[in-house]
Amino acid sequence: MPQLALDIGFCRELDSLQKPVKKGVFRTWEKFRALTLPQLYADRGLRLESLETALDPKIRTVRIGDHWRGVVLAPEAGETFVLLKVLPHDEAIAWGAKQKASINPATRNVEIRDIGRLEELTPAVEGLAAGAPATALFAEFSDKELRSLGIDDDTLRRARTLTSMEQLDAFAPVLPPDQSEVLMYLATGWTVKEVWKDIVAHRAVAEDVPLEPGDFESAIRRTSSRIALVTAPEELSAILDQPFSAWRVFLHPTQHRIAYRSGYSGPAQISGGPGTGKTVVALHRVKYLLGQLAKDERILLTTYTKPLENALRSGLRQLVEDRAAVDRVDICTVDSFAHRVITRSGTRPLKPVSGEVEESYWQRVVDELQLSWTPQFLAQEYRHVILAQDIENETAYRNASRRGRGSALHPNRKPEVWRAVQRFTELLADKGLCTYPQRAALAARLLRESGPPYRHVVVDEAQDLHPAQWRTLRAAVAEQPDDLFIAGDPHQRIYDSKVSLKAVGISVAGRSARLRKNYRSTQEILGWATALLIGRPVGELAGSGHEDTLADCRSALRGTVPVTAAARDAEQELDQLVKQLRGWLSAGVAAEEIGVTTRFNRAVETVLARLRREDIPARSLRSEGTGAKGAVAVGTMHAFKGLEFRCVAVHGARQGAVPFPKAVTPPEVDRVQHDTDLMAERCLLFVAATRAREQLYVSWTGTPSEFLREAGLA
Structure with a gap:
């Protein structure tokens, strides 16, 4: 029976096809299933035609709808065809005439x-x-x-x-x-x-398999990383309705090898630049592990922020059809998990405070104890030394290393710091408050007492977790094969939590892999964004002492060069933003495929108000989450972490916003922390830019961000 398979190139361009064209694809696919091979070639409605000027007779076109045609690979023998592209009539003929199909001599996969x-x-x-x-x-x-x-x-x-x-x-x-x-x-x-x-090697066919040079039927079936053999109407509908969910069908051999490996002897870790498919691999790993679970065992799938949690939940539901299996996966942020552990233990839960509130309590401690240190110094000493090393008494603190801190502290003054920490925790406890790392540290201790509740823990966006949060996750699963599966990219570390897995007792030696191929952004966007980080070393997550690099991260996708725009004032910048969004919408980009990101929440509200006045449908990522349809998503750069859109506008990339002075420790307080904070701000702009798949627009008023100027991008 004839079959119409889908090439990944076609799937990647589904975003640009209107609904009537997609319906035409569905009808054409159904005809291939219903007709015999002779009927297929004879059908006047399909018009499966060869091209007079074709460089390869195996490349034909087929009718999709009025004025639209599909370009297909039609093997001379066999019944499996491949839909390569769908274009307006004349464009399809012109494109198809230039294509040539072959079989790779090493992998025996189909190539175009x-x-x-x-x-x-x-x-x-x-x-x-x-x-x-x-x-x-x-x-x-x-x-x-x-x-x-x-x-x-x-x-x-x-x-x-x-x-x-x-x-x-x-x-x-x-x-x-x-x-x-x-x-x-x-x-x-x-x-x-x-x-x-x-x-x-992962694509190559075993040597003992007999191969015919022109056997495209077999070659098509071997090319699973780029050709989908869709067998059910529901499967095709899902792909057409959710075009960028093609990752559910296509996995690069490297990704498949990592996600479906039969077993890791301990914690495993994958890293890679933006868009390389780390989250995709993590979700596929969950799918694999679900098939290995014994009765009553559960999996924890966790990440850093609520929008990412929602994205993981949606992704897993798309990937795993068995609802009962999905129900065996707890999906939540690490902070939510820590809160759940504390609540279930019967311990009084404390409410975490914001950075500003925390600083006000440290200021009170400084005033009460008449200390010479700044609140910022004490907050960082508590976060990066005491909580990071799980120090519970003054003796342990006296002997603790301060490696990584760029501020001097004489050993004789450590007792003074310890008294300040005690007073700080007392003040918070009296009000039923805590810091987020404090809460994680408590959850870790409770888990060590009660025992691990999970068989597997899968962690996405791992680079931003604090050591106390890592201890929580380590205590959530027993040390055994396939206990932890970790995905992250140190180049996307945008929070004040620099940690090595080795330092928190998680060894991934011999079980780490790196993804290098970008599947999200065009090479133009990737190259533009990477320029922000060139020449600034970033350490690996594993804590091996080696540097992570983006030098070998590349995209096969091509598009337009990112657009930058300066404005004389805030009003003009908003005018330009509205014009850009209208241009994207007029070009056929759906509103929900557009994202606008800026540095501050107040700027988000300003943008939302303006777009709504202009009758451009818009939603707040903060209040309405990631699931809303039919509206442009507007959110802070932090909220955009881990998300993706066809088109992204980075609004307000000016000096004074990125980097934000209040987010950067003054060098006189701590030079090392100053450099770390500055790098986090640089990574924040990098993350914002790499949310874009096809088009990126960056604007500012006054002086552009120093990061843009240094990279020659403004």
């Missing part, structure tokens, strides 16, 4: 290349290479080595002409994806052995 565009690019690049043969990008690799990684003769010839990463970037979108990926990693410093192990 834009041979027309390649022929256009090659002469110019060859001319540049002829003038500087010594700078060939892949000179250190032999033809035999490149062929062993699946580089075919056509790509090999073009690769030998490349002399720079910029030229490779130009070629990458029109090369076969698998081969493009191999070249990208080799160009960024990977060895042949590393590329084979991490990229090629």
Whole structure:
């Protein structure tokens, strides 16, 4: 029976298709299921036609609706077709005529290349290479080595002409994806052995499997990382209705290997830049672990903020159809979990205070005890030394290391600090208050007494958790195989909680992996945002002493260069924002696929008020969460953490907002903390920019942020 499979390239562009076109795709898919192969080719409604100017006779077009056609791979033998793209009639014919299908010589997966565009690019690049043969990008690799990684003769010839990463970037979108990926990693410093192990081997077919050179039917079925064999109408409807949820169907081999590994001997950790699929892998890991649970065992899936909690809950429900299985997963923030532990123990729960309220209590301590330190110094000593090391008495504090603190403290003065801490905790307790790390520390102690309630704990956005929160999670699950699965990116650390897993007793040695391929943002957006962090080292989460890097994080997606806009005042900046949003909406972007983010809550309210006056549907991310439809999402940069939108406007990226002076410790108080705070503010702008998938707009009034100026982005 004929079948119409879906290529990942088609799925990635579903956002841009209107509902009538999607319905046409559904009708076409149903016809493929209902008709025999001869009927399929004879059907006048489908018009499964070859192209007169096609470079590959296997590329055909099929009718989707009035004025719309789909480009399909139609193998000469077999009944499985692949929908590659859906475009207006003339565009579909023009695009399809330039495509060529082949089978990768190493992986035996189907590949599509834009041979027309390649022929256009090659002469110019060859001319540049002829003038500087010594700078060939892949000179250190032999033809035999490149062929062993699946580089075919056509790509090999073009690769030998490349002399720079910029030229490779130009070629990458029109090369076969698998081969493009191999070249990208080799160009960024990977060895042949590393590329084979991490990229090629997971797609390669076992040597004892008989292979026919032109067997596209088998090749299509092997290409599970890019081609979805949709078998049920409900499955197709879900993909069409939730286009960016294609991650439920497609997993890169590296992601699949991590998520569905049969067992880790202890805690496991994945890291990677924004959009590399860490959360996707974490959700798939939960799906795998659900299949291994014994009776009465449960899983904790946790993250840092409420919007992220909501996103995880929605994602798991999409991924796991069995509602009874989903009910065995507790999804909540780490803070909510700590509160739950305390409440269930019968201990009086305390209410956490904001940073400003906490500082006011420290000021009271300073005044009462007539101390020479600032409230900020005492708050950080309590947070980064005492609570971080789970210190419970003065003797332990006297012997505690202050490594990582950039302010001097003579050992003889530690008792004075300890008295200040005691008074601070007394004042809070009298009012039924605590700090968030305090509450986590109490929850950890209670869990150690009562025993772990979970079989598995999966942690997303791990980079922002405080050591006390890590001790809570460590105590929530017994030390055993597959106990903790951790996902995070130190480049997205935007809160004052720098920690290494090793320091809190969680060893991931031999069980850590890094994701490098960005699936969310275009290369233009990723490159723009990464410029904010270039030259600023970031330590790995594992605490190995090595640096994490974004140098090898790349995207195969291409788009427009981010737009920046200066305004003379706040009113003009709002005018420009409204114009930008109207432009996106007019171009067919759905309102719920647009996000506007700014540094402060008061700015969020100002933007919301203006958009509503302009009759642009808008919702507050803070009060209405992530599930609302039909409205532009507006929220702070912190609230946008972990979310994504087709188009993002970063509003108010001015000096005085990013970095925000009050969020940065003065260097005279603590130089190390000053640098850490400044880096967190820089990461905040990086996180805001990388929420965008296709288009990014950044604006400011007056002087742009120093981060933009330093990176040459303003």
